[in-house]
Amino acid sequence: MLVVAAVPLGFWPTWASVWEDRARERSPAWGLWTLGDMATLLVTMRSPGSGVGEYGYVVVELLCHASVWFMVGLATLNPIRSFGRREGKLRVLDAYLPANPFAVGETHIGKAVFAAQGFAQAETIVRFSGPIVPAARLPQGLSGASDRYLQIGRDRYMGPSGRIDDLINHSCSPNAGLRFTDDGVFLVALRPIAPGEEIAWDYSTTLADPDWSMQCACGSPECRGVIRAFALLPAEVQDRYRAMGIVAPYLDEHDMGRRVA
Structure with missing residues (x-):
C-alpha cells in the first residue's frame, strides 16, 4: 500500500509541469500508457488469486496516466484527435483547463x-x-x-x-x-x-x-x-x-x- 500511495507523489512534478505548459509532453505516449494500464487491469482481474493490493496499484497507475493524457492532449471526446489527428469537433476540456500560454x-x-x-x-x-x-x-x-x-x-x-x-x-x-x-x-x-x-x-x-x-x-x-x-x-x-x-x-x-x- 505504501507503493500505491507513492505513485501520485511521483506524478506530482509532471502534473505541475504540464499545468504550466502542456507542450512539454506528447499525448500519444500517455494515451498508450493509459490503454496499457486498462489492459493490465483486465488481465489482473481475470487472474486467480489476485489481491486488492494488485488492483489498487494498477488502478492508481491508470488514473495517473489518464490524468496527464487528458491534460496534454485529450481536448475532445474523439480519441483519434487525442493522438494528433485534427478530426472531430467535440471539444470539452478547453472550458476546464487553461490553454497553453x-x-x-x-x-x-x-x-x-x-x-x-x-x-x-x-x-x-x-x-x-x-x-x-x-x-x-x-x-x-x-x-x-x-x-x-x-x-x-x-x-x-x-x-x-x-x-x-x-x-x-x-x-x-x-x-x-x-x-x-x-x-x-x-x-x-x-x-x-x-x-x-x-x-x-x-x-x-x-x-x-x-x-x-x-x-x-x-x-x-x-x-x-x-x-x-x-x-x-x-x-x-x-x-x-x-x-x-x-x-x-x-x-x-x-x-x-x-x-x-
Whole structure:
C-alpha cells in the first residue's frame, strides 16, 4: 500500500509541469500508457488469486496516466484527435483547463518563447523557478549564452528549472520584466503583448557582477551590443527600469556581493 500511495507523489512534478505548459509532453505516449494500464487491469482481474493490493496499484497507475493524457492532449471526446489527428469537433476540456500560454520557436539566436495568447500590461506571465545556489557553489566557467543562472540576491542564484523560463531571451527593448516579491520572482508584462510576439526581458536588471558580459543580438533599435551589469547601464535607462519596478532589489544596496568566477 505504501507503493500505491507513492505513485501520485511521483506524478506530482509532471502534473505541475504540464499545468504550466502542456507542450512539454506528447499525448500519444500517455494515451498508450493509459490503454496499457486498462489492459493490465483486465488481465489482473481475470487472474486467480489476485489481491486488492494488485488492483489498487494498477488502478492508481491508470488514473495517473489518464490524468496527464487528458491534460496534454485529450481536448475532445474523439480519441483519434487525442493522438494528433485534427478530426472531430467535440471539444470539452478547453472550458476546464487553461490553454497553453506559450509557444517555443526558433529565431536568429536560437530557441525563443512566444506568447500563444495575449497578455495585458502588468499581467503575470510566468513564475521563475529553479534550485537555489549559493554564489560560492556556482559552476565554474559560466559565460554568455551557456549561463542560465539568475541572480536573486547578493550571494544567491537560481539555477535552471528545465521549464519555459529557461528559454526566455534578453532584449534591450523588453516587453516584460522581473519583479521580486515575498512569494517569488515573477515575469510581468510591461505593456500589452500580442499573440505571436516574442517574450523577452532585460537581463541587466538582475546583474550585479561588473565582470560578467554577453554579446547581444536582440536586434532591437535600442540594442546596446553587450549585456552587462545594471550599474553599467546609462543613468536614464536605470531610472526608467526603477520606475517600472523591475530592478532586482539587491542592485540598489551599497555593499553588493560579487559573483564568484
